[in-house]
Amino acid sequence: MRLLCLSLLGLAALASQAAEDILKPEEAFRYELRAMPDAVEVRWRIAPGHYLYKQRMGYRSLSEGLVLGDAELPPGKPYEDEFFGHMEIYRGEVVARLPIVARADGLKTAELELRSQGCADIGLCYPPQKWTGTISFDQGGGALARLLGGAGRAAADEPLPPEQAFRPRARLLDPFRLAIDWEIEPGYYLYRDSLALRRITGPAETGRPKLPAGTPKQDEHFGETEVYYDAAHIEVPLSRATPAPGLLELELAWQGCKEDSICYPPQLTRLAVDLPPASAGDAPAAPISEQDRLSRLIVGGNLALVIATFTGLGLLLAFTPCVLPMVPILSGIIAGQGEDVTTGRAFALSLTYVLGMAVTYTLAGAAFAAAGGQLQAALQKPWIIITVAGLFVALAASMFGAFELQMPAAIQSRLSGLGDRQRSGTFIGTAILGALSALVVTTCVAPPLVASLTVIARAGDVLRGALSLFAMSLGMGIPLLVVGTSAGRLLPKAGPWMTKVKGAFGFLMLGLAIWMLERLLPAPLTLALYGALVFVAGVFLGAFNTLAANSPVAARLGKGFGLLAVLYGAVLLIGALGGARDPLQPLQFALRAGDGDQHELRFERIKTVADLDAVLLAASSAGRPVMLDFYADWCVSCKEMERYTFTDPGVQAALGDALLLQADVSANDAADQALLQRFGIFGPPTILFFDASGREREAYRVVGYMPADEFARHAGAALHGA
Structure with a gap:
């Protein structure tokens, strides 16, 4: 008996507590009416733990002098209701805008009928409610005074308090996006650049606000700026720390002015929004990096599509600074053939160079990725760079006629039956140069390369990763095939021109050697080497040659370009002495004393x-x-x-x-x-x-x-x- 009494007392206490938690409809769903110049605004404030049905809302004018249009409502949150089926609901705060279709002259007040229905999260649904409210069109010399003028105009000329002139309102677009709607009184404007938002408390961080373009204005204090008139809509992305609901409190910084009157000091306004529960499906789709997208293509895509895609990507990479140095290397090989070069032989040498590059690039990349190493860094050892630079210097010396590169006589005699003499343009030497180019010259990191190496290193699919690497290498080699073959067709076959062409390629080889050493040498020293090279090239072109009255056009052009090269080389040398680093701006050091290097990022x-x-x-x-x-x-x-x-x-x-x-x-x-x-x-x-x-x-x-x-x-x- 005693146990039964205690149980009844407990149930009574629970019922009493539940009764205290249940709000009356007028407490759970508060509204405020406000007259605008062209609409009536109904602002609903919904208590936490409650919601209103969008489809159960209704509005109509009870005054003959006021005709309202259809209500304009923001999208609600989808909700599957036990009784009504698929619905949309509102929580927190929502504003309904009722356009004014017609209003009688002199109408100062009107009555509105509002209909709504909502529920509490504890399981209670209120019956449909009907409210009657009165709206005033003469609010303290507001809209009516501005329209009618007269005695009300003097009051309207007085600046409004900032909170009345500028009214921001925060609302949720979805669990991961916040909107701030500004209502700005006529005759006032808001500075776009003054807007800033920060979180005070709550389970979300705000991202960078998406500010719409403003109206350009020449401001007396701020110069050329942008401002907002009448209204502004700002969207703010939210980064949720937890999917749980919670209250997000924000501080909004802003500043505005009254046209041809005062400017208000910077203002701070506190805003609050109730964050609803969030799910992964609500979150915006995360972006995918280019290398990750390509990795997915390699692993799961059609193999023919993979090969075609990476061939195209390689073709695009061929025009980057990491691959372009291979053009003078291959052209120098073709030029080294002298009078023996033909279109067919030039194509064969070019294909040998490209295949040597592609096979080496593929094998080395796959091996290093499978071993978890960094291919690029491993091949940038100083001794490797110096060795390759020395090779380019040797090739340049050969082009200048210092000696002729050829294989030892013992090997030549064994290979003599297989083809031509083994000179700098032989197929074996060409393949070796292609391999060296792949390992040292083209070691730039790009998304397609990272995608291929990632598939090998992490997915363990060596075959698909290597095929994509090989396809990319062939794509990089397509322009080389075109250049090499055309060089064989366009280069002179014999005579003094051939010596000049080989000399030009000799300078290109020396330039490649400096380009390689640039990774090890101080920038001013590298600039000095480039200056010396360009200066000597100008001399080679005939900068200081004496011209006769009947000198041919080619000699005159050579002297002109030679003088320009000598002048540019001298400027580079002067820049190097001044500590300059950029060949395109060698005299920048002369301006540095005035403005410094303020344009460089400080890491x-x-x-x-x-x-x-x-x-x-x-x-x-x-x-x-x-x-x-x-x-x-x-x-x-x-x-x-x-x-x-x-x-x-x-x-x-x-x-x-x-x-x-x-x-x-x-x-x-x-x-x-x-x-x-x-x-x-x-x-x-x-x-x-x-x-x-x-x-x-x-x-x-x-x-x-x-x-x-x-x-x-x-x-x-x-x-x-x-």
């Missing part, structure tokens, strides 16, 4: 995995995103990024307040390899982005060179997107 260097972890932890504590750039002195594309991309003002603006880190892996020592292996990177240039919590955004990795405009958009999305 913080890291060396080890421990260094990176410590910096990421500090950046996360400060709420700063991070960009990490993997760089090496021998990386051609890295220098392109430094020279053309990182100096762009748009790129620097996109990086904003991000912490910029750089890992110099030129030495390829144990610390460098550990840092590369931490992220599974095959070599520089590779750029990683981390959000404010220290997590890498892998889908936004950049591999290889990226132009400034594209990189600015990419970095902005990586650092400030959802």
